[in-house]
């Protein structure tokens with residue numbers, strides 16, 4: 001084992017089995033590991049113990065409205081794309097209790113029982129997902145009103161990223177400039193080759209976690225192999241999107257006939273928003289138990305496709321699917337830029353794969369551009 005800790009920006013090489021040492025170091029430092037694992041016919045993100053829980057030797061085949069697991073011909077640990085889960089499930093859980101009031105001795109008292117934020121190490125974050133986290137950072141931490149729960153989870157999170165060498169049929173991250181390689185913000189970034197991982201050190205903390213692992217500086221041939229794998233991934237990207245002047249295109253076409261056509265197909269089910277790693281519609285509900293002794297104010301994920309979401313004083317401002325789909329797409333690709341200075345889509349393709357009727361956002365935009 002080298003005596004020195006690798007430096008930030010260094011590329012080192014480790015035998016694949018040594019990834020367990022890095023995970024053990026993270027656990028010893030108090031992190032809960034969350035990573036990809038097989039469950040109910042999909043690769044999902046859940047708590048894991050180590051490399052044995054990774055979907056080794058499995059891949060996923062994705063097309064509009066279609067997701068299938070398949071055995072690979074090799075034993076790759078990260079030879080799949082992205083599944084229905086994203087990291088927002090952990091940074092921004094679907095349900096959070098904001099306040100609890102209980103009846104005690106005839107009076108109502110507010111119970112202050114805020115749980116400490118979990119300390120997660122995210123294993124296997126892809127380039128598109130890293131950018132999705134940066135986007136949610138802008139939403140929840142960028143303005144004058146920050147979300148303290150998000151902030152606590154985000155500040156403590158360790159990111160072990162993985163460069164994508166196997167893009168899926170619905171991916172278009174290369175068009176969005178978010179992949180297949182991971183951008184900034186990770187602690188460690190892996191590229192999986194046949195027998196080794198190339199590891200790029202992204203932070204002091206990442207370097208520290210490498211101390212317990214046998215590593216050596218990556219060789220020129222290995223680095224070239226990693227570059228070739230990424231170039232191949234870029235060539236094999238399932239889809240692409242012309243992002244030229246998107247806000248103007250959409251703002252000028254709010255009455256385009258295509259909105260009616262997509263509304264005829266869209267079920268307004270909200271699946272696209274649930275799987276999207278950047279969507280953040282939310283609601284706050286007051287709920288009580290049947291005896292009327294405990295009341296909770298809860299924060300929950302919502303969707304701009306739900307009818308209630310657009311119900312405001314005096315009525316519903318988006319009563320039809322046409323208006324809801326148009327709102328979702330124009331927000332993602334146009335007004336999100338006005339709000340947060342960045343496009344709201346990272347090209348992960350989840351909304352295409354998990355839409356039950358296979359509506360493809362790249363095709364919808366192409367149609368509005370007059371290219372279908």
Ligand code: SF4
Nearest residue numbers: 276345346348349351
């Ligand atoms: S809009 Fe679709 S492709 Fe874009 S980030 Fe959301 S789920 Fe991924």
Ligand code: SF4
Nearest residue numbers: 266267269270272355
């Ligand atoms: S676009 Fe697809 S996933 Fe989204 S609401 Fe419509 S039917 Fe559901």
